[in-house]
Amino acid sequence: MDRTEELFPNYDEKGKSLIRQAYDIAEKALEGQTRGNGKPFMEHPVNVARIASDEIGLPAECVAAIFLHEAQRFHPETDVMEGHDFGKDVRTMVDGLNKIATIKPKDTRLEAENYKKLIVSYSKDPRVTVLKLADRLEVMRSLDLFPKLSRERKILETLLLYIPLAHQLGLYNMKSEMEDIYFRYAEPEQYRAITNKLKSTEGDRQKLMTQFIEPLKSKLSEEGIKYKLKIRTKTAYSIWRKMQKQKVPFEGVYDVFAIRFIIDCEPDREKEHALCWKVFSRVTEEYESDTNRLRDWISNPKPNGYESLHITVRNKDNVYLEVQIRTRRMDEIAENGLASHWSYKGIRHEATLDKWLTSVRHILEHPEDTSHGGASGYYEDDLPAPPEKEIFVFTPSGELRKLAAGSTVLDFAFDIHSNLGIRCTGGKVNGKAVPIKEKLHTGDIVEIMSGKNQKPSTDWLNFVVTSKARTKIRQKLSEAEFQKATEGKELLERRLKNWKLELNDEDMAILMKKTQHRNVNAFYAAVADGSIDIADVKNFLDRKTEDRPAEEPDRQPEKPQSAMQKKHEGAADDILIIDARNVKSLDYKMAKCCNPVFGDDVFGFVSVKDGIKIHRMSCTNAARLMEKYPYRIQKVKWSDTQGTSSFQVTLKIVAAHESSVINEIFDTVNTFKASIRNFNVSDNDRNGTYDIQIKLSVPNNLELDKVISQIRVRKNIIKVTRV
Numbered sequence: 001m002d003r004t005e006e007l008f009p010n011y012d013e014k015g016k017s018l019i020r021q022a023y024d025i026a027e028k029a030l031e032g033q034t035r036g037n038g039k040p041f042m043e044h045p046v047n048v049a050r051i052a053s054d055e056i057g058l059p060a061e062c063v064a065a066i067f068l069h070e071a072q073r074f075h076p077e078t079d080v081m082e083g084h085d086f087g088k089d090v091r092t093m094v095d096g097l098n099k100i101a102t103i104k105p106k107d108t109r110l111e112a113e114n115y116k117k118l119i120v121s122y123s124k125d126p127r128v129t130v131l132k133l134a135d136r137l138e139v140m141r142s143l144d145l146f147p148k149l150s151r152e153r154k155i156l157e158t159l160l161l162y163i164p165l166a167h168q169l170g171l172y173n174m175k176s177e178m179e180d181i182y183f184r185y186a187e188p189e190q191y192r193a194i195t196n197k198l199k200s201t202e203g204d205r206q207k208l209m210t211q212f213i214e215p216l217k218s219k220l221s222e223e224g225i226k227y228k229l230k231i232r233t234k235t236a237y238s239i240w241r242k243m244q245k246q247k248v249p250f251e252g253v254y255d256v257f258a259i260r261f262i263i264d265c266e267p268d269r270e271k272e273h274a275l276c277w278k279v280f281s282r283v284t285e286e287y288e289s290d291t292n293r294l295r296d297w298i299s300n301p302k303p304n305g306y307e308s309l310h311i312t313v314r315n316k317d318n319v320y321l322e323v324q325i326r327t328r329r330m331d332e333i334a335e336n337g338l339a340s341h342w343s344y345k346g347i348r349h350e351a352t353l354d355k356w357l358t359s360v361r362h363i364l365e366h367p368e369d370t371s372h373g374g375a376s377g378y379y380e381d382d383l384p385a386p387p388e389k390e391i392f393v394f395t396p397s398g399e400l401r402k403l404a405a406g407s408t409v410l411d412f413a414f415d416i417h418s419n420l421g422i423r424c425t426g427g428k429v430n431g432k433a434v435p436i437k438e439k440l441h442t443g444d445i446v447e448i449m450s451g452k453n454q455k456p457s458t459d460w461l462n463f464v465v466t467s468k469a470r471t472k473i474r475q476k477l478s479e480a481e482f483q484k485a486t487e488g489k490e491l492l493e494r495r496l497k498n499w500k501l502e503l504n505d506e507d508m509a510i511l512m513k514k515t516q517h518r519n520v521n522a523f524y525a526a527v528a529d530g531s532i533d534i535a536d537v538k539n540f541l542d543r544k545t546e547d548r549p550a551e552e553p554d555r556q557p558e559k560p561q562s563a564m565q566k567k568h569e570g571a572a573d574d575i576l577i578i579d580a581r582n583v584k585s586l587d588y589k590m591a592k593c594c595n596p597v598f599g600d601d602v603f604g605f606v607s608v609k610d611g612i613k614i615h616r617m618s619c620t621n622a623a624r625l626m627e628k629y630p631y632r633i634q635k636v637k638w639s640d641t642q643g644t645s646s647f648q649v650t651l652k653i654v655a656a657h658e659s660s661v662i663n664e665i666f667d668t669v670n671t672f673k674a675s676i677r678n679f680n681v682s683d684n685d686r687n688g689t690y691d692i693q694i695k696l697s698v699p700n701n702l703e704l705d706k707v708i709s710q711i712r713v714r715k716n717i718i719k720v721t722r723v
Helices: 002-009 013-029 043-056 059-072 088-101 112-122 126-141 147-167 173-188 188-200 202-222 236-246 269-286 328-336 351-365 408-415 418-422 456-460 468-498 506-513 520-528 536-540 622-628 662-670 701-712
Strands: 227-233 257-263 309-314 322-328 391-394 398-406 424-427 433-434 446-450 575-577 588-590 602-606 614-617 635-639 646-655 675-684 690-699 716-720
Touching: 002 013, 002 043, 013 059, 043 059, 043 126, 059 088, 059 126, 059 173, 088 126, 126 147, 126 173, 126 716, 147 173, 147 398, 173 188, 173 328, 188 202, 188 622, 202 227, 202 257, 202 269, 257 269, 257 328, 269 309, 269 322, 322 328, 408 418, 408 424, 408 446, 408 468, 418 424, 418 468, 446 575, 456 468, 468 520, 468 536, 468 646, 506 520, 506 536, 520 575, 602 635, 614 622, 614 690, 646 662, 646 701, 662 690, 662 701, 690 701, 701 716
Parallel strands: 257 322, 588 614
Antiparallel strands: 227 257, 309 322, 391 398, 424 433, 424 446, 575 635, 602 614, 646 690, 646 716, 675 690
């Protein structure tokens, strides 16, 4: 069987012939090109074409355009379509895709509006935008193929450029999947916790749906209504955003899922509307509805083509359920957007489609105008927010660099190379000359200016924020101070030798205290640069008296008190096992892989030898256990009142290379009901940071959250994660 026949079986012979020609051209042009996993690069356009064909439902012309675009991209000097009649539409789309491919993120300064304006100027066919989004979706699905730096750049581009674009065009499936992939890489622990919660509650949702439809079955059957019932579960990212916005736990998000009726009928609008309202009547007869939450997008569809009835009802158990009612045609458009219907399925000039095309053009050209019925009001979910603690800037060559928020030109120079930072005299930000203390913003293009005679000063430490810059500046200042100290020491020793005077340790300590120098090197450096007059040292030694101030005894640094670890005995007042048939005699233990703490979201796993193991929902092993051994998963919950047990937990901390940071962490922990069991520190010379691992004993997760949040806000702390 022909390869294209196997990949794209749903097109007619004309469509298959068009795709086959484009595929052969791409296969020849991409021969020898490979992806990050070593497989042929042809894998990428094939996957993008499958998204366009199978998931969106675009016509054969769009699939052909994808292959021709990739072929042309690797051979820009030749016309790969020469000698073939692909038609005007295909040529227009290939030309648009080729031009969009030349856009570099630095050209847009990572501003979504600039990016969309460029797309508009480069494309005469709205389907080009959809194809570009399909291309990015394939890239996001293949992120593991890319090196870390490239992966971070693509995640950021998707967050700031592609997700907002998909949102505005009503391509909800694409938007949701890209959000979840972003979420999985940006917040892995939160992603695991929510997806595992969704898995563990899947049975409850199915049960609710079964109970909901039971009293409606006979009524709908009598009406002759054929339908499919589907659960639409909110994405992990959307749930997390709602938890953050409303400051509630997972259980506090009430619209985690909706029950969707998909009515099977011919695409005749009058019949479709009549059937949707019939289903609506039967549902509201059986269940009490909240009229304030009725959304009628059938009588007045959204400009992006969305049609559906949304209602919220309450069942006999006082559980509120969102119900969506739509036909098969409406569902297809809601899932994949109206782009799939353009010049396809015989509705080229349909009024709704024409309205959408007009809307797309207006949205892209006037993104700030919501009066035209833009897609911004279509979905209730907020768009992703850019990272607050980081900024992303470009080198003149287009390389993306990630820095801490508040970073300056000098921070950027040190991030490029230590020697460039030391010689930095200023920079150009977006072509404009600025001083070294100029703060940078996401999307800036930064060029560093340097001078051979430039030297760091202590003032630099007042405006750099990255640990690498601070460490390297201190290191260079120390080197300079050491060099000066050597010169000062030689000068002072030579003079004292001429005067036949001796400077012992006791005298040095008194002089350092009087001159307010923190160490011997600083004292000798001050001698070298003339800040301390050698004649004053001579006068001091000449008039030494018996009233020499007594030295203060050396104070030994206090070592953190480490209380003996309490053994967790699994008392019944700490955790309560529910619905545990035939396992009541089994003991339970806290899983060592994730160390649950009283108050964490947890589940039980019935092990063969060790009774019930209690795991956190965000445990790295949770998804595997739930999927492989669902029959051994046990619902558990903490008791209403806490017992006397304590729980061990491990934190990993990345901190700036500051001498005070260790004491700051000790002080923070000791402020709360927590005690330190173990504390390990190692130097990360590459990043100029401390890597700290600390084991704590805490009574509950509330106290742990206090400790973590207070450590995070400390000035020299870069990152805190719970193991």
